[in-house]
Amino acid sequence: MASGESMNIPRDQWWRDLRRPTPAGARAAPSLMAGLLLSWLVATPPAFADSARQIELRVAAGVEVPVTVRAAAGGILVLWLPSEAGQAEGEARVAAGLAARGIEAWRADLLSARLLPALRSAMHEIPAGDVAALIEQAAGRSGKRVVLVSAGLGAGPLLRGALVWRARHARSDALLGAVLLHPNLYLGTPEPGKDAQYLPEAARSDLGVVILQPDRSPLHWYVDRLAAELERGGGRVTVERLAGVRDRFHFRPDASAAETALAAELPARIAAAIERLETGRKP
């Protein structure tokens, strides 16, 4: 059961208790009860962690990465890395949705930390060491298993960072895997008629990966080829095709009704993908 649902039950329960006819002996103390209730409401933070807080994590000398944290009680932490579109508002909604399902979500603004623009070219400028340091701190501070998430060209720095982290922590299982939204791991968009070449880290990665690939995308036609490339390094890769939506569906300003609907479902889809990473099940 999602933790957000389970945490709502006591709140409903005390409301029902308040409305229940009060025993005669207890009628003398309604103001005390109200006072206690008011104190509890003021002093107790919301059980469902629907508010974000900002922290900064040092990943290199003089480099602090702003991280938006959506805390949750579960044992998984999603570390969301930016794509070439930067940090999209749609992703903040997904992070909130994940937290509501008990999955802690940290959105790391690696671009602003390095004064990089939200552009394709910037994806090659993110140092792998920054990502590895983030993984280390996310796992170390939270004690949770980390799942990396990114979209589009963000898959490149994600895999590079995971490789560096793996080299430093060969025996650790703190990094569970990655959920990649329409990953673009081409060395560059191939010129017409030329074969696509993948970034070398695609074949070197041994991460467990779940790919969520919209079918209204040129990437859709080659996703099995990409999955095979990602499996060359030994990781288990599964592909879930998303029907009727385009890449970046979760933050498109021109989103169709189908895209808006699936964006609302994305936290559940990612949660299911994480479950697949945990169990090793194919969809």
Added chain:
Amino acid sequence: MIHRALCLTVVLMLAVADAGARELKPYTGDPRPAPLSLRELNGDTRQLADFRGRVVLVNFWATWCPPCIKEMPSMQRLHERFAERGFAVLAVNMGETEAEVRAFLTRVPVSFPILLDADGVALKAWKVFAFPTSYVVDADGRIRLAVFGEVDWDAPEVIAKIEALLPADPR
């Protein structure tokens, strides 16, 4: 303040450079086109080989692709401009249903053939990795020009490149 303004200027300049206009360029791959044999919207099967002797613009597109939609009207005008001089357009739709394509054509009508590549067979054979992608095949059946991304088919330099492949205007 000045530092911030400078950063913003650099970012904007990079953004413009990254967007980069697409140019119809000489094709550098194998000039022999992959087979292209697909069902047309009206049910007929069309083959590229049927167009031997004509210059053919083979365009890979989809109705959900904004740049594809944007270039479609100028492609129609190019078709009209050169239709009587041995020029044809074959627009290969990627993986959509006949109903989706027909609905689109009521909004953006075109008179050139629309072929349906339901399984992406042509897309893979022609190594299309981005939408739209266009190839220009000359009258001898060799690929001469190509581009991925949106093109303004009304642009004089684009028209000149197509016209250079066509027989001289008899008028």
